Amino acid sequence: NAGVTQTPKFRVLKTGQSMTLLCAQDMNHEYMYWYRQDPGMGLRLIHYSVGEGTTAKGEVPDGYNVSRLKKQNFLLGLESAAPSQTSVYFCASSYSSGGGRETQYFGPGTRLLVL
Amino acid sequence: SQQGEEDPQALSIQEGENATMNCSYKTSINNLQWYRQNSGRGLVHLILIRSNEREKHSGRLRVTLDTSKKSSSLLITASRAADTASYFCATVFPYNTDKLIFGTGTRLQVFP
Numbered sequence: 001n002a003g004v005t006q007t008p009k010f011r012v013l014k015t016g017q018s019m020t021l022l023c024a025q026d027m028n029h030e031y032m033y034w035y036r037q038d039p040g041m042g043l044r045l046i047h048y049s050v051g052e053g054t055t056a057k058g059e060v061p062d063g064y065n066v067s068r069l070k071k072q073n074f075l076l077g078l079e080s081a082a083p084s085q086t087s088v089y090f091c092a093s094s095y096s097s098g099g100g101r102e103t104q105y106f107g108p109g110t111r112l113l114v115l
Numbered sequence: 116s117q118q119g120e121e122d123p124q125a126l127s128i129q130e131g132e133n134a135t136m137n138c139s140y141k142t143s144i145n146n147l148q149w150y151r152q153n154s155g156r157g158l159v160h161l162i163l164i165r166s167n168e169r170e171k172h173s174g175r176l177r178v179t180l181d182t183s184k185k186s187s188s189l190l191i192t193a194s195r196a197a198d199t200a201s202y203f204c205a206t207v208f209p210y211n212t213d214k215l216i217f218g219t220g221t222r223l224q225v226f227p
Contacts, residue, residue: 004157031213040124042203043158043217050213058214090157097213101146101165104215106157 023091
């Protein structure tokens with residue numbers, strides 16, 4: 001049982017390049033989330049999904065797109081990377097929202113540097 | 116922004132001492148969770164307190180919630196060097212229970 005895994009662990013991009021971050025969970029969770037973490041800012045929600053085939057915007061969705069084609073995977077895409085997207089990206093999943101009572105399980109993070 | 120604020124931003128103590136960190140938020144909540152993050156790692160859930168609860172314990176952790184003051188505190192008793200980490204509160208608002216809104220975090224350093 002691997003929990004939540006993220007690929008890649010670290011990536012360097014040039015401004016304007018595109019990339020996709022992959023999150024996978026093997027806990028049969030319905031809900032999945034993408035956050036970014038910047039120094040002094042805590043975690044901010046980018047997009048989330050409440051089930052296969054669904055996505056919704058979080059607090060900071062601009063410049064990102066997501067897809068949830070399979071229940072166990074949640075992809076985060078950057079179409080045209082900008083230096084402001086340099087950050088650490090965390091994926092999380094939960095069984096449901098349970099009125100917000102459910103624990104979120106986090107992946108180890110992806111460090112992205114945009115030059 | 117609905118993001119919570121944590122206080123202090125950083126805290127340094129000796130092993131055996133208690134550590135208290137506070138979280139304040141702006142609007143009514145359904146519940147509040149605390150998470151720990153070790154350096155370079157993902158977050159790990161510690162404890163949840165519902166809006167109708169005032170205090171909750173889990174091992175060496177004690178969480179309080181004061182909805183009138185819109186604040187919560189996390190107390191770690193008899194700290195250990197292994198407690199060194201960042202601690203985040205996360206709130207759930209009634210208008211959207213699908214999302215957690217994380218605070219800015221408290222960095223705790225426990226010296227042996």
